[in-house]
Amino acid sequence: MKKRSVIVAMLCSMCLAVSTPIPAMADASKVVTLGADLTDEQKNTMMNYFKADASQVQVISVTNQDEHDLLGKYIPSEQIGTRTLSCAYVKPTQSGGIKVRTANLNYVTCNMIATALSTAGVTNCEVVAACPYEVSGTGALTGVMKAYESASGQKLDSTKKDLAAKEVVVTGDVAQQVGQDNATNIINQAKMQIIGDNIQNADEIYNIVYNIAEQNGVSLSQDEIDTIVSLLQQIAQQNYDIQEMKQTLANIQQNLEQSKAEAEGQPTPTPIESNVADEGTGEDITTNVDSGALGGNVKETSTEDPGLAEQTGADTNNAGESSDSSDSSTGIPDATEDGTVNTDGSSDGTTENADGSTEGTDENTDASTEDTLNTETLTEEGKAKFEQAQQFCKGEYEGDLAVLQSIVPNVTELPVTLDQDVASKLSKKVLETYIKVLNDAGASYVPADTDKYFSAELNVLDKEMKTVFSIDTEIADDDLLVNVDAEVRQKLYDDTMKFFANLYGETTSEDTSTDTAEVGTDENTEANSEDGTTEETY
Incomplete structure (x- = not known):
């Protein structure tokens, strides 16, 4: 059944x-x-x-x-x-x-x-x-x-x-x-x-x-x-x-x-x-x-x-093995053919190839032959979005307020403070994950009723970011953010997805309902939509 x-x-x-x-x-x-x-x-x-x-x-x-x-x-x-x-x-x-x-x-x-x-x-x-x-x-x-x-x-x-x-x-x-x-x-x-x-x-x-x-x-x-x-x-x-x-x-x-x-x-x-x-x-x-x-x-x-x-790469000869790896709300098998979505619950943000190998990770010594942040494979639109993401990471994680203010409107102070080594590694992990999503172009996305966003790339990225920040899962002892409080990790995840949603011209119902007080100010009147509702700007 x-x-x-x-x-x-x-x-x-x-x-x-x-x-x-x-x-x-x-x-x-x-x-x-x-x-x-x-x-x-x-x-x-x-x-x-x-x-x-x-x-x-x-x-x-x-x-x-x-x-x-x-x-x-x-x-x-x-x-x-x-x-x-x-x-x-x-x-x-x-x-x-x-x-x-x-x-x-x-x-x-x-x-x-x-x-x-x-x-x-x-x-x-x-x-x-x-x-x-x-x-x-x-x-x-x-x-x-x-x-x-x-x-x-x-x-x-x-x-x-x-x-x-x-x-x-x-x-x-x-x-x-x-x-x-x-x-x-x-x-x-x-x-x-x-x-x-x-x-x-x-x-x-x-x-x-x-x-x-x-x-x-x-x-x-x-x-x-x-x-x-x-x-x-x-x-x-x-x-x-x-x-x-x-x-x-x-x-x-x-x-x-x-x-x-x-x-x-x-x-x-x-x-x-x-x-x-x-x-x-x-x-x-x-x-x-x-x-x-x-x-x-x-x-x-x-x-x-x-x-x-x-x-x-459309393998039609092997039996499907994804019937036990499905989205709990829809029963649709997870899209793991390209490795964009990890199936083992790990938070290393790696990509698993069809042969089980991984690429673009710190543990992969062969990564020296390929720059994991190389944007040559991206479209011009993808490169522009990736540059914006680089600026956001530098501001949000690495603590450069001036850069963050140039990317995110109405920010007056840094939301969190991270250890510099952790911040640098987190920036790299988020950017590596994003460049893989851009290269994948949402190809591995399988729609679900629980999706928050319309864009395939955003929905894949949302799932990946939950893994990066260990949201809704128990954090591993060797995780990059193991010493970071759960509230801080949640804040970083929320800010990150708000940035990406804004980058793609999308907001979620959660964004518009929970942050109205923050964005509905005189300084942000341009964020008000034509129908009188307030849109998230972050």
Whole structure:
């Protein structure tokens, strides 16, 4: 039940749903869906990634209420969440099967989406599903289906759409134990066989699933087999045309086999030859993207390029191991792929790589080969923010009142006094942490209902700063701030996050409610917002 709740939470929290479908359009019509809770800058980023011109495609704003309307009948409201973030670019085609590319989706893959879309009744389509930063993406399927309906003007069968959603859930559940590719492979092969041979008997389907798993060296539990059989039995009862599905399912099968061979260093099967735009519909949108628009460390998968996942670090072959490492309020696994969020509760602010090594720490003697505060990898905007953070650290921690006053308005005295050695080390630790967050660009952020900020970078930074200042945790004996009172550490954390929130143009409800007396003075009238409320200036 725990695994299922994890998957359902991810399904709903990342789900894409859209408003009323538009009238029927030409076959080559294109639709972009943008999460309504993204900032304008993030929406522009996604349009740049898609290489989509708003004057040439239809753009649909996807709201959280759309998610509730669509999913509320079978997912508890509290699990649906409060924000919609994922995006999709969809173009129906006349031939070529279903082609899918994903970016910054760390839980679902291109093959999972493609095979589920075939279950939904889609036959020919190009799809790009993505987010400005890394999210699970399990619910992207629903938005893609809605965008397809809008672009093609054709309503998909509601039962088949429900089965497609269930297929993603079942695949994701099994993937927790055997890996995304293995789970997709078993269901895809079995689906081809039962639809092609019109098999509906549960015992026969059971034998098919068992044999496919055994042939692929995958061990499934009894519960997992029963769950897959139940899904496939429902699929078998629908009126599918195997000839319409054959190209997509065969391409997925070949993609999975090629990906597995590449990962194991074995000779690859005959290359997939479907990487060609559909005749008469223009360029393939799954290949015509600008990955650089999303910054560095973009994890991508593609049905047309099996090696893309491995090239970009989107590991689809290993079983998920994060089901026991989830946010307590949402059940969504912590984003630890890039090491931005520590899972061991340590407060050393290090980054853990996929191979378990760390970098940028005092304990890492190899750090001499790389300046941990080197800003060369940052964007110009990132460099400007980092310079502001340097000034803040020099003022707040190291006791330079003049510098602090140049960064933070209305400061008349230093908030705390630290030992100079501790202050210097604290500045370095905070800046090292911030530069990693800037380089990560929020890619490892997984949204949660308990988030204080809108910006992905701020939410990641907030979690990191709680670790740096040992907030809500017992401080270790060897911690840098072990001799600093808890009240002082809390004050430093509060001031630090207020500075960063102001740097990103954000405030929290706590900021505006608790500090009104401090900022609502004659000297700070510019801090008052247009609606008469007082905004935090620190």
